[in-house]
Amino acid sequence: MGDVLRYAASKESVPECVDGFANFYFVTDSPGKARAQLEKGINPMARIAVGDDVRRPAVMIRSSPWKAGSEQTPWHDVFDIDNGHVRYFGDHKPEIAKPVGTTPGNAALLEVFDGHQAPTADGRAAAAPLLLFRSVSKNGKVKGHVQFCGVALIERAERVVQWGGKDRTTFTNYVFDLVVIDLTAEDDAVDWDWITARRDSDRTDAEVLERAPEAWREWVKHGHTALPRLRRRVARSQVVKVRDQRPEVGGLMEADLQAVYKRFDHDKHAFEVLAAVVAAKVMRASGHSYAEGWLTRRSGDGGADFVGRLDLGSGLAGTKLVVLGQAKCIKPESLVSAEQIARVVARLRRGWIGVYVTTGSYSEPAQLEMVEDQYPVVLINGQDLIKELYEIAGKDHGGDLMRCVDDLLSSRSLEVLNRRPEEILFD
Secondary structure: OOOEEEOOOOOOOOOOEEOOEEEHHHHOOOOOOOOOOOOOOEEEOOOEEEOOEEEOOOEEEEEOHHHOOOOOOOOOOEEEHHHOEEEEEOOOOOOOOOOHHHOHHHHHHHHHHHHHOOOOHHHHHOOOOEEEEEEOOEOOEOOOEEEEEEEEEEEEEEEEEEEEOOOOEEEEEEEEEEEEEOOHHHOOOOOHHHHHHHOOOOOOHHHHHOOOOHHHHHHHHHHHHHHHHHEOOHHHHHOOOHHHHOOOOOOHHHHHHHHHHHHHOOOHHHHHHHHHHHHHHHHHOOOOEEEEEEEOOOOOOOOOOEEEEEEEOOHHHOEEEEEEEEEEOOOOOOEEOHHHHHHHHHHOOOOOEEEEEEOOEEOHHHHHHHHHOOOOEEEEOHHHHHHHHHHHHHHHOOOOHHHHHHHHHHHOOOOEOOOOHHHHHHO
16 A cells, blocks of 8 residues: 556566566566556456356556546546545546446446445455556656555445536536555555456355455455445554453453452542542653642533643743543443543533543544544543553552552542633633
């Protein structure tokens, strides 16, 4: 994903590199088969017979951004690869008299679309993948370089009316919404042997599927209902899996987390004190000054259990930020949802920061939503909570975790106040 390949006019599969870039024809070489090409925008590989059926190995898509809006290419393709979305226009043009769905490219994509809409796993296993490329300029050259943008399938196809041609007349075309699948399991790469296998008439669809990317196999198995979790999203790199948020089963940390949960299970307001202390420690770890404020009242907190202030810089070169904290003492095996985090986000004003402290874990959809929407919220899960308490206990309480917890509760003088959060800026 993202690699730039040299698409030379010679069309030779050797050498491996040309002008310092990987040779497109070397990378896509299938011995004994016709070479893969990107001469057009839509490049379907020839169908092959597999028993009594036929299979199209793949369709290679090429978009040329600098041609967008021109007389030859009046449309503007959208490549939002980081969010797994491509909007790609078909190959009908104003001067073409034949029906809109019968041009070579549109006909091929509509055929592929039928395969992608197959209601059974067997039908989807035969469906052709789309391999996406985008023309890019390198070394001052506008032509001759393409960037690989991933593997996709068609989610939606519709007819649209566009302007184009010398006379700027209207014409009808197809536009296709594509889902770019997640290739994390393959380190953001595609094994060309998968495509080579799809070009082998002696291999069944089931045999070929074994070489497909994991996300493609999942889509074949579960269909379109699986697409939300199989769509490529760069934000997922910042998402921590639930299993990685939890202590090792049977270990000391798991036992200590259970002990902390049971200690506060029936005293949730006291847990807010502990959460405020841990939040202050996390904030100060970045080297900034942090002032603890107060706890909110038991009812009507509106998504905030404690208030603090983060001080950045000093004097005219400084500023103060309100910190709203939410504390949730829940079973360690429980998950915090996106809706629960949204309660804190809803209270935040411009320049405010949220902190969510829990004995549980954060669901992956909740984290993904937070990252994609750029919510300014610090998430502290149960495992991290215990780690922070370990540091405090190790320094001041001889490593005795529960004695540390009791001392923190008795030594803190956080008041329960009915004040507006922004008042902490004037303290």
